[in-house]
Amino acid sequence: MKKIILASPRGFCGGVSRAVDIVERTIDLFGSPVYVNHEIVHNEFVVNDLKGDGAVFVDSLDEVPEKATLIFSAHGVPPTLVKEAKKKDLKIIDATCPLVTKVHLEAIRFHKQGYSIVLIGKKNHQEVIGTMGEAPMQLVGKVEDVKKLKIPNPDKVAYIMQTTLSVDETKEIVRALKDKFPKIISPEKDDICYATQNRQNAVKELTKKADLILVVGSHNSSNSNRLAETAKQQGVKSYLIPDKAAIKDEWFENVKAVGITSGASVPEVLVKEVVLYLEGKFEGSLIEQIKFTEENVKFPIPRELRKK
Secondary structure: OOEEEEEEOOOOOHHHHHHHHHHHHHHHHHOOOEEEEOOOOOOHHHHHHHHHHOEEEEOOHHHOOOOOEEEEOOOOOOHHHHHHHHHOOOEEEEOOOHHHHHHHHHHHHHHHOOOEEEEEOOOOOHHHHHHHOOOOOEEEOOHHHHHOOOOOOOOOEEEEEOOOOOHHHHHHHHHHHHHHOOOOEOOOOOOOOHHHHHHHHHHHHHHOOOOEEEEEOOOOOHHHHHHHHHHHHOOOEEEEEOOHHHOOHHHHOOOOEEEEEEOOOOOHHHHHHHHHHHHHHOOOOEEEEEEOOOOOOOOOOOHHHOOO
């Protein structure tokens, strides 16, 4: 192998950086344990690191003592969970990504305006569960699901999206929705987040130069899975790996250039470990970087956590 090519942008997005910062600041301010509903972001390394600092991750509020501090994850939660937390007199810190909150607000607005809502998303994903709690809606995950939709007034339909989907796959679903419901309305701005789109576009650039693409990310991370799928759709073999330990020697047969990227919830240290591993395995390999675009997006943290 002659070359290692790194995609940019990759790794932490603004929403993930904000969510991790929220957990760390909450522990600093209020002490441990601090409870977090669901994984703060979908990355095992990040979750384990925060556990070491005093975060306790739970899937049910039954696991949280009354009056404790509870953080809602970056994926968002349904309103019923907020009510349940308030009943337990919990101190709530909301780490929901602002771009996910935008989708929740769209759902509420469309419902108030009398639209039947279609959500494009992956069944049982944490973000989808939270969004579907905001208003009545139907979920579609693929083009075939559009055919099964039953809408009382086909002239009064709106669609919204999970933020971490495949841009190309979603275009096909939107096209099918518009064919079935010509008067369907869309969000004012695209729901798929800037980081998801940028990372997928960077992977497409990567496929022009690489024979193999390694996506560093957890298997339960939607955006990481979409990166591996994007590479395969471009005709380049790709593997999703949580860290360097998952790499297999047989993948590199007849590979002259390997591309590396990472999901939006992946710390850069995991990417560096993969690069160092490959450098040791293939001595003399050149390292190149493909930059698709610059990212400077930062989201403010909740007021109660800001330094005085």
